[in-house]
Amino acid sequence: MQDRALDVAMLVRRAEGVFGHKRVVTATATGEGAATWGEVVARARRLAGVLDLLGVPPGARVGTFGWNSQRHLELYLAVPSSGRVLHTLNHRLFAAELTYIVADAADDVLFVDRSLLPTVWPLMADLHTVRHVVVMDDGGDEPIPGDSRVFDYDALLARVREPVAAAVVAEDDAASLCYTSGTTGRPKGVLSSQRSIVLHTLVLLGADAFAISERDVVMPIVPMFHVNAWGLPYAAAMAGADLVLPGPRMTPDALASLLTRHRVTFTAAVPAIWRALEPLLPGLDLSALRMAVSGGSALPISLSQAYDDVAGVTLSSSWGMTETSPLVTCARPASTQDGLDAAARREILCSPGRSVPLTELRLLDADGHIVPHDGATPGEVQVSGPTIANGYFGAGAGQESITDDGWLRTGDIGTIDADGCLRIVDRTKDLVKSGGEWISSVTLENAIMAHPDVLEAAVVAVPDRRWGERPLACVVVAPGRSLAAEDLRAHLAGRVASWWVPDEFRFMPEIPKTATGKFAKVALRRQVADPAGPLI
Structure with a gap:
């Protein structure tokens, strides 16, 4: 060779x-x-x-x-x-x-x-x-x-x-x-x-x-x-x-115009962008769009369903990190899942999906033992492959996240089923341990965001004398809608275990986010710890 x-x-x-001969188009401030x-x-x-x-x-x-x-x-x-x-x-x-x-x-x-x-x-x-x-x-x-x-x-x-x-x-x-x-x-x-x-x-x-x-x-x-x-x-x-x-024109109207006028066939964004574009869907012709991908944080099932129902667009999930180039998984139903009903297939599309070629996944428990791929047993997600970082640069070089046998520790907790489909349960630091049992903030957030009047929801742990920790749900209500804690408790009944239901719902005008559009849980914890924090 x-x-x-x-x-x-x-x-x-x-x-x-x-x-x-192919084209590169750039939106500018003036055209x-x-x-x-x-x-x-x-x-x-x-x-x-x-x-x-x-x-x-x-x-x-x-x-x-x-x-x-x-x-x-x-x-x-x-x-x-x-x-x-x-x-x-x-x-x-x-x-x-x-x-x-x-x-x-x-x-x-x-x-x-x-x-x-x-x-x-x-x-x-x-x-x-x-x-x-x-x-x-x-x-x-x-x-x-x-x-x-x-x-x-x-x-x-x-x-x-x-x-x-x-x-x-x-x-x-x-x-x-x-x-x-x-x-x-x-x-x-x-x-x-x-x-x-x-x-x-x-x-x-x-x-x-x-x-x-x-x-x-x-x-x-x-x-x-x-x-x-x-x-x-x-x-x-x-x-x-x-x-x-799209250049500097990142408003929903500007993005929607580019998608339709240029007959875009593939696009990718974080959930916050997809949420901002959702109100515009009834007036958009997105018939050319064969694939729209969401990443950066969990894709709510309700949001993916809305894109399908209103615009006929399959909005699917992916997962990766800066350390992984970034793509590690992509949500595409396998042939073994063809017989699943619509709801089950939607869950697959909103999960991270299977690992892409050249990457490998494994789960390890707290004792360092490999976790079986049974779709139920959680473990820390670890990744290896030629597109995965083997360490950090500069001052971060001593903060290694690489195992002795060369796998990247992601800090995510997940499960993998028999079809190889990854589901992220939580970040290790974001799990809520209540009464000695773990509550997944990601699963609870998705269940809350399935309510039609909820725009966004983020869950953090707060101290509790009896249980050690309890989940607190921070909720942003959709524009023009009204919502009470009782409505959300009724909504969660039967969707999650009864002891997962938060004791407190804090309604907020917005949830703080990182520069990449993810929920800023560190800032949110500081905010909810302040008794004078925003309550509406």
């Missing part, structure tokens, strides 16, 4: 040589822009020359603060292909977190969308490793600082007349860096290799994963600043799919 490296440059050559994959690659090759002009060393981290856009896509292609490391940064994090992450990564240069300058520029006094800031004009009207370290993206690109050849890299060299959301402590850096990106891209093209092909129009609503938009930009490049990028 030929000794050829699996690297990002391989995807670039394929997009240029086979699919150069839309479009280019072909051939034009995008040509600009990316010159962008590698821009990194040379700026004196960015091989292996250096190139930070990006950007929406889903063509320029961000060009960075996705140029930075790893030139032998540097693409470091996507989540601008929704707190300033202290961003300062810590940039310092830990030792970013050499930052590429920043103009609309995000108010978030980034005030941090510059504390970003001691950053030598240059390159502004990408996304149509924002924010003033550009008059500083010698600041450059304009397109002006720099115009200075590079000829494309720059891809660097010679080893397939195990780092290609991208992303930090975890820091839900259990400080964010930790996860480096993805050139090889792992190519393998993960191939997985996304698989028939039992996302099945992305040349015929697709792919719209990643999941942000390019978090876990490489689940690898979807790279998958579109390899498959030759058209790509629709």
Whole structure:
């Protein structure tokens, strides 16, 4: 066999040589822009020359603060292909977190969308490793600082007349860096290799994963600043799919317009986005949409059912982590489940699903014993495979989550049935232990959100003198609806064990979320511990 490296440059050559005519559309603050994959690659090759002009060393981290856009896509292609490391940064994090992450990564240069300058520029006094800031004009009207370290993206690109050849890299060299959301402590850096990106891209093209092909129009609503938009930009490049990028226009109306006008066939987002789009479904033509995927947190059965009933769209679940590239599982009913009734099949679609190729799952109990795949016995979910991280980068390097035999400890508690279908019971830190028995906050949240008047629900443990802990349910009522605790107790009767029913329901205007759209349980626990916390 030929000794050829699996690297990002391989995807670039394929997009240029086979699919150069296919389209990349970007929504901007003032309209839309479009280019072909051939034009995008040509600009990316010159962008590698821009990194040379700026004196960015091989292996250096190139930070990006950007929406889903063509320029961000060009960075996705140029930075790893030139032998540097693409470091996507989540601008929704707190300033202290961003300062810590940039310092830990030792970013050499930052590429920043103009609309995000108010978030980034005030941090510059504390970003001691950053030598240059390159502004990408996304149509924002924010003033550009008059500083010698600041450059304009397109002006720099115009200075590079000829494309720059891809660097010679080893397939195990780092290609991208992303930090975890820091839900259990400080964010930790996860480096993805050139090889792992190519393998993960191939997985996304698989028939039992996302099945992305040349015929697709792919719209990643999941942000390019978090876990490489689940690898979807790279998958579109390899498959030759058209790509629709929503840019800074992330309102439900703007997203709905893109989905319908461009006849999007595949899209992915977190449940909060799907919930925000739900009221618009009656007026949308989503007949082209063959697959809509939810991830980041549990997909409520009621939400998936609403998409099917109103728009004829199958909204299904997936599961993964920053440490896993991220896709590990995808919810697709197996042939052995063809005889199940509609309700049972809906449960499967809303579960994480089976592991995708190249990944393996196992469950371990508290004593380190392997748990059988009987669909009932829970254990800690552990993952292994060539797209799974083997440790952390920077200051997080000592915080290992790898077992002695090389499996990643996810911190999730789950079950796996005989068909290989994973179900997440809870995070280890979010289980409620009441009277010596465990209550799954995830299962209880889903049961509460099945009520038609509930918009969102999150469950946390609170101290109890008699039982040790009891579940407290924080509930956001759907707009225009009214709800009382008695209504929810009646709703839960028969859906969960009677002793699972919360003693207290706290109605709130909103539930705090992390920068990636997950329930911020740490912040929520602090909020409910305050006797003066919001009650309505």
